[in-house]
Amino acid sequence: xxxxxxxxxxxMIEQDHPCFGCAVRxxxxxxxxxxxxxxxxxxxxxAADYEAGETVVxxxxxxxxxxxxxxxxxxxxxxxxxxxxxxxxxxxxxxxxGITMEEExxxxxxxxxSSSLCRFPRRQFDDFVADHPELERRLYAVAAHELAAARQxxxxxxxxxxxxxxxxxxxxxxxxxHSMGSSEEIDFPMSRADIGDYLGLRIETVSREITALKTGRxxxxxxxxxxxxxxxxxxxxxxxx
Amino acid sequence: xxxxxxxxxxxMIEQDHPCFGCAVRxxxxxxxxxxxxxxxxxxxxxAADYEAGETVVxxxxxxxxxxxxxxxxxxxxxxxxxxxxxxxxxxxxxxxxGITMEEExxxxxxxxxSSSLCRFPRRQFDDFVADHPELERRLYAVAAHELAAARQxxxxxxxxxxxxxxxxxxxxxxxxxHSMGSSEEIDFPMSRADIGDYLGLRIETVSREITALKTGRxxxxxxxxxxxxxxxxxxxxxxxx
DNA sequence: CGACGGATTGAAGCACCTCAACGGGAGTGG
DNA sequence: CCACTCCCGTTGAGGTGCTTCAATCCGTCG
Numbered sequence: 001x002x003x004x005x006x007x008x009x010x011x012m013i014e015q016d017h018p019c020f021g022c023a024v025r026x027x028x029x030x031x032x033x034x035x036x037x038x039x040x041x042x043x044x045x046x047a048a049d050y051e052a053g054e055t056v057v058x059x060x061x062x063x064x065x066x067x068x069x070x071x072x073x074x075x076x077x078x079x080x081x082x083x084x085x086x087x088x089x090x091x092x093x094x095x096x097x098g099i100t101m102e103e104e105x106x107x108x109x110x111x112x113x114s115s116s117l118c119r120f121p122r123r124q125f126d127d128f129v130a131d132h133p134e135l136e137r138r139l140y141a142v143a144a145h146e147l148a149a150a151r152q153x154x155x156x157x158x159x160x161x162x163x164x165x166x167x168x169x170x171x172x173x174x175x176x177x178h179s180m181g182s183s184e185e186i187d188f189p190m191s192r193a194d195i196g197d198y199l200g201l202r203i204e205t206v207s208r209e210i211t212a213l214k215t216g217r218x219x220x221x222x223x224x225x226x227x228x229x230x231x232x233x234x235x236x237x238x239x240x241x
Numbered sequence: 242x243x244x245x246x247x248x249x250x251x252x253m254i255e256q257d258h259p260c261f262g263c264a265v266r267x268x269x270x271x272x273x274x275x276x277x278x279x280x281x282x283x284x285x286x287x288a289a290d291y292e293a294g295e296t297v298v299x300x301x302x303x304x305x306x307x308x309x310x311x312x313x314x315x316x317x318x319x320x321x322x323x324x325x326x327x328x329x330x331x332x333x334x335x336x337x338x339g340i341t342m343e344e345e346x347x348x349x350x351x352x353x354x355s356s357s358l359c360r361f362p363r364r365q366f367d368d369f370v371a372d373h374p375e376l377e378r379r380l381y382a383v384a385a386h387e388l389a390a391a392r393q394x395x396x397x398x399x400x401x402x403x404x405x406x407x408x409x410x411x412x413x414x415x416x417x418x419h420s421m422g423s424s425e426e427i428d429f430p431m432s433r434a435d436i437g438d439y440l441g442l443r444i445e446t447v448s449r450e451i452t453a454l455k456t457g458r459x460x461x462x463x464x465x466x467x468x469x470x471x472x473x474x475x476x477x478x479x480x481x482x
Numbered sequence: 483c484g485a486c487g488g489a490t491t492g493a494a495g496c497a498c499c500t501c502a503a504c505g506g507g508a509g510t511g512g
Numbered sequence: 513c514c515a516c517t518c519c520c521g522t523t524g525a526g527g528t529g530c531t532t533c534a535a536t537c538c539g540t541c542g
Contacts, residue, residue, distance in 0.1 A: 078396050080482040086399040088392040101382045106389050136377055141342045143384035148347050150391035151329040155319050157398035158327040158441030162498065192521060200399030202499055207522055224507090224521070241321040403530070433489060443531055448490055465489070465539090483542100490537070500527070510517080 018042045027094025028068045032138040041128060041135075045118040050111040052189070056097065059108040065119050066098030072115025073189055076107040077197065087198040089150065090190070092176050098122070099143050113189035157200045160241060165199040166209040167239035170219060174229055187226045259283045268335025269309045273379040282369060282376075286359040291352040293430070297338065300349040306360050307339030313356025314430055317348040318438065328439040330391065331431070333417050339363070340384050354430035398441045401482060406440040407450040408480035411460060415470055428467045 013035045019025055019042050033041055045068070050056055056067065059078060074091035088107055091097055097109055097117070120128075129135050156165055173188050192203040199206070213219045218235050220228045229235060254276045260266055260283050274282055286309070291297055297308065300319060315332040329348055332338055338350055338358070361369075370376050397406055414429050433444040440447070454460045459476050461469045470476060 076392070078392075080396070080400060082482055084400045084482065086396040088395045099385050099388060101385050102389070107392065130374075133371075133374060133377070136374070136381065140377065140381045140384060143381060143388055144340050144342050147340060147384055147388045147391060148343070150388060150395060151317070151319075151348065154329045154391065154394055154398060155321070155327040157395060158438075159321060159325045197399075203521080204500085204523085205498060208498095211522075241323055241325060444489080445491085445532085446530060449530095452490075486539105486541085488538090488540105490535105492535080493533085495530105495532070497529100497531090498527105499529090501525090503522105503524080505522070506520090508518090508520105510515100512513100512515085 013038065022070065024068070024070050024094035028070075029096055029135060029138045029142060030068065032134045033132065037132060041120075042118070044124045044128070045120040048117050048119045050115050050117070052111055052113050054111050056109040056111065056115075056117065057105045059105055061105050062103060063098060063100060063105050064122055066096070066122055066125050067117040067119050069093055069095050069097065070116045070118060073112040074109050074115060075112050075190070075194060075198075076109055078107050085197045086200070087194060089146075089153070090198070096139070096142055098125075099139070099146060112194060162199075162201055162205050162209050163212065164239055164241055165201065166206065166213065167218075167235050169195065169199055170213070170227065170229070171232075171235060171239050185222050185226055185228050187223075189225060254279065263311060265309070265311050265335035269311075270337055270376060270379045270383060271309065273375045274373065278373060282361075283359070285365045285369070286361040289358050289360045291356050291358070293352055293354050295352050297350040297352065297356075297358065298346045300346055302346050303344060304339060304341060304346050305363055307337070307363055307366050308358040308360050310334055310336050310338065311357045311359060314353040315350050315356060316353050316431070316435060316439075317350055319348050326438045327441070328435060330387075330394070331439070337380070337383050339366075340380070340387060353435060403440075403442055403446050403450050404453070405480055405482055406442060407447065407454065408459075408476050410436065410440055411454070411468065411470070412473075412476060412480050426463050426467055426469050428464075430466060 013020055017035060017039060019030065019038055025031055030038055030041065056074060069091050071093050074097065075087050076089045076091065077085055077087045079085050100106065129139065156168055160168065174186055177186050177188065192206045196203045196206045214221050218231045220230050222228055254261055258276060258280060260271065260279055266272055271279055271282065297315060310332050312334050315338065316328050317330045317332065318326055318328045320326050331353070341347065370380065397409055401409065415427055418427050418429065433447045437444045437447045455462050459472045461471050463469055
């Protein structure tokens with residue numbers, strides 16, 4: 001019954017629809033479009049694939065395209081002149097890349113793992129959005145959500161300790177990569193360097209803090225890029241300071 | 242001629258219009274509405290005044306209203322359980338308060354200096370926006386801009402040194418409080434504590450760094466809450482690392 | 483005048499960084 | 513199959529930039 005309700009809330013599409021079978025349709029902005037409009041939309045957005053490490057857009061590039069991530073993981077980052085790097089966020093499947101009214105991308109987007117995207121020419125995308133208020137609405141909701149997330153990250157970077165940052169990060173992973181479930185195994189493809197650049201820490205500190213959480217039996221490491229939450233309560237307590 | 246062009250780009254309003262003489266109309270989202278729509282809009286948004294230190298909205302409050310700041314200065318902040326505070330941003334005249342699709346405000350908004358706002362019931366505001374695509378567009382632009390600013394602040398908090406943070410902050414003040422002009426005096430009403438909580442530093446560090454910039458002849462302190470940029474080039478160099 | 487709050491200055495401590503060595507899994511080549 | 517290398521992650525020891533604690537200064541207000 002619950003599942004039926006979920007499905008019911010989505011516009012139905014046909015088996016021959018180009019978006020039929022898309023795993024992230026309901027998550028992505030596409031989810032706000034009904035079948036015919038979605039078909040027209042998708043006609044402008046062919047797939048584009050990137051291997052881990054490849055760059056999707058460079059900071060400073062003209063923002064000629066916008067994207068929807070269908071699978072994989074991207075990082076949004078910025079480099080200071082001397083090489084210091086800050087990752088402003090990760091994009092998960094269903095996330096939208098290209099929230100801006102500026103001419104240029106403000107951040108570099110790179111594939112952390114091999115990723116697939118739907119790529120839309122910005123011009124056509126804008127025109128299409130102008131004709132579809134429901135899409136405009138959805139875009140605003142996405143922007144508002146991203147803004148809240150970025151501001152939450154400001155609290156982490158400005159005021160939390162290394163331990164609190166790592167705990168917050170692991171909980172974020174748990175909520176984004178998974179459908180809850182307390183003791184499930186959580187995979188994350190990003191390196192310790194990526195984690196450090198996201199949390200404003202050095203890789204050595206990331207490593208030490210993760211080890212400490214493992215030693216304290218808050219988490220269990222099931223691999224270098226996967227873990228299990230053992231004591232969610234204590235982890236949440238830690239994360240909030 | 243230049244002025245005429247600027248005025249021309251704005252929808253004209255009449256002398257008896259409730260928004261006639263509003264100093265921030267062109268800056269605020271209101272700037273996207275033509276006279277009649279703006280009149281209808283303003284009918285739902287009476288003025289509300291707050292003294293320095295008063296709270297406009299509390300984190301966790303139901304988001305029953307949205308606001309446009311017409312004068313003064315607000316801070317958006319969040320408190321950790323043990324009292325640590327992070328300021329996510331400042332709102333200047335013309336800025337919009339209430340970018341969210343959530344039911345509750347994620348941040349507390351307080352007046353740094355005595356401030357005036359136009360207050361709109363959220364429900365009516367949403368309805369009005371739904372009827373005015375140009376306003377929806379403008380809201381999206383505002384959200385995208387705020388998102389870019391927040392992400393830029395992530396770089397500052399995650400990777401910049403205390404000196405670089407202060408330099409960046411002073412330049413931000415210069416660009417937001419003023420119409421450029423190199424050696425103008427810049428006033429800022431926020432306390433050292435506010436600055437520290439915005440930059441992820443303690444007030445002692447803020448004080449020391451400001452003193453250092455003064456000693457190094459990069460800036461000149463003209464009062465406890467005002468300064469002048471002496472060497473903008475070096476200040477910008479510092480700010481970028 | 484004294485008291486108060488915000489800002490500055492000084493001295494000592496510590497959380498995280500830096501530098502350096504080591505470990506372990508994946509790929510390669512014999 | 514083992515030997516080798518490379519890359520990434522872990523661990524250790526020492527350094528440092530910012531914090532913490534504390535005293536002083538200064539403008540405002542009663």
